[in-house]
Amino acid sequence: MGNLKNVVIAFLVPLPSIAFYLSFLHHSHQENQSPSHAPPFHFLKWCSHHPLLLANLLFFFNVNVLFWVIGLIQSNHWLIDLYWTVIPVMLVHYYASHPMARSDVVRSTVVIVLTWVWSIRLTHNYFRREKWRWGAREDWRFNDMRKEYGKNWWWISFFAVYVSQQVFLVGICQPMFAVHSSEKPWNAWDFVATTICISGIVIAYFADTQLHSFVERNNMLKKIGVPSVPNLDKGVWRYSRHPNYFGEQLWWWGLVIFGWNVGQGWTFIGSLVNSMCLVYVTVLVERRMLKQENRAKEYKLYQKTTSVWIPWFKSIPRGEKGKVT
Template structure:
């Protein structure tokens, strides 16, 4: 199963790499990553029949909707960009004459990450250890509640930021309204929250290894790909306006802002 989805993800990444080779806008890799996970989940939910039907329906619908929504959001953002994402523009300059091969390796690495972050869903869909009982009903309801809250929170945060950026009057200003009043990165917080749904559901099948995923996602968002880059870019372009925002607003977990 893992080989099948890996081949699927590699094909998607290769296709997007060819597009990026011509348009020089490597931000498409983010769209491809999310879409790859969505397809992995849909394929596994349709093909595998070992897990209880309730788990197959929940993962097949909830997880695929989650990643398809994220794919649409990233694609919409990509479509409105007039120049390459600064992260990838910096990578392109650093790789110089080897940028095509460098981005090929990077896209293949992203295919591997798509498999890594598909594993919680794939393991739940392929488990034979889950015997459905009252305990299973409770963990499914808990997972569904977490998924619903996370979906609503991230969707709202993304929509609020998108609408804010569409207004020319907000050029050079910091989004500090709605959910962004209580967290500088509410979209990342709800993305992180979503990953708790899988280990909680995994309790019914003894899949305790899935608890590594909220930790892994927190490390990625907090230290590697998410918050550090976003904060650096915001400080570079909005200066004191963003420093004031930092002083009064929680970085990650939504909290009442300081006076």
Template sequence: MNFAGLSEAWVPWSAMLLMAIAVWALSVRLRDVSIVDSLWSIFFIVFTALFAWRMRSDAVASYALIALVVLWGVRLSAYITIRNHGNGEDRRYQAIRARNQPNFEFKSLYLVFILQAVLAAVIVLPVVPILNEAQAANAVTYTGFAIAVFGALFETVADAQMARFKRDRAKASSAAQDTVMDRGLWRYSRHPNYFGEATFWWGLWLASASMGGAWTVFSPLLMTWLLTRVSGVPLLEADLRQRSQAYRDYLEKTPRFFPGRPKR
């Protein structure tokens, strides 16, 4: 296991913490903590850029990694920001707000913003061995990058399909409002966007492992666990299950996470 360079991570970690506090202050003013979702992927960009600068990374693998993380992070943050604009606080955060009264405004600093900064600080660690250039990149490194690209594209296509579906549904008659997106990638997985996200981080871990970073396997494991067991699938499905009969039918026939053949 190669932990070289990890001591240099305190600068980007500090920057992530300051970002969390600044956006928390904005959320108090807006009364909307769901803006943290737009911040989430930016944490990874800031860490990667600052760590690369601290390590003076200049290898081809480092540039490839930086490009991957920046493109993934900017796209995801922009998509979430556009999707949430004008819609007020997300239902999931409204529920958290209701459960943590009184003084949720203060509690949200550590319950939402600092917590997400800490989670991001752990998940981002596969970039350290790559940017530290402790070992030479090899075929496995670029295979990992290819898997990460596939995951990012899979997530992007899924998000685009869902955005189009929501636009079309908004224009439809009231009778069509209880319809579910069950076409495209969403026919084969109830959460293809989350599957793409997990795949992205497993790809980065494989690249990292090829350069001495096998010890960072907790990163994709944590991301997959969060998506499938904590803040992703369970919260979203619990909300939609209560509000939509069509979604309850969709649950019965569509694979939960990994894409597969839908049931008849």
């Protein structure tokens, strides 16, 4: 019953923004067809000239406020984790359909399709990790903060979980806006951007799939009373301690090249902030790994021999002879 309730919630929560935006598009179409008979809705006219501000307003009220209230009621801020995979798709279609949009058809189509592929991959990984349950648990970092802030978590969560996500999500999706604000023809740099985006999606897919298989095998070993494998260092994980993070960053920086190519180089700021944040998350994840007694020793060796993000060949720890295999 709880799973079904969360499914219903997940499908209903974006409806306020969708309904408003469709109404806005209908009004804009009427105004273009018959300006003299269009109703004088000043706010809707404002929306026609401020696509970025409108996106932030919709995010603030529909995600920050509504998701936060639901999270307080359920004592579980799971919705933002799921919608991380959905909001970029909504934003790219928003930027593409806004009355002020103008773009090269090929570039727009490629970016939209790539965003869908990225979203499908990440959504599949989310549900696979959660064993196809909706809202069964929230991000472990939110759990840690809930314990740290105690009684104050109810209001701190609004800023830590939602306002911060608005900065990250709207920021890293700025290249999608840039793509739909220029009619510059498709060129060689678009091929470069496309290649980088696809490479990021593929690397992240294999990294997450190998991690999922590793976790599932360990769970099976525990059930039959056999010691689990302490560390994953096979496949792409042999060359990077966080290949899933690396793949995800490649995807976002590939989008930045699309934005730069149409003269909107400033759109790198969102990805830069996201990468800086991921550095901090990487530190938290590795500290968490080292706190687990059954894997601390192996992980320390893994840290000494394996690149953090960018895949590279194994290195030999100082003071040790022989080749690392």
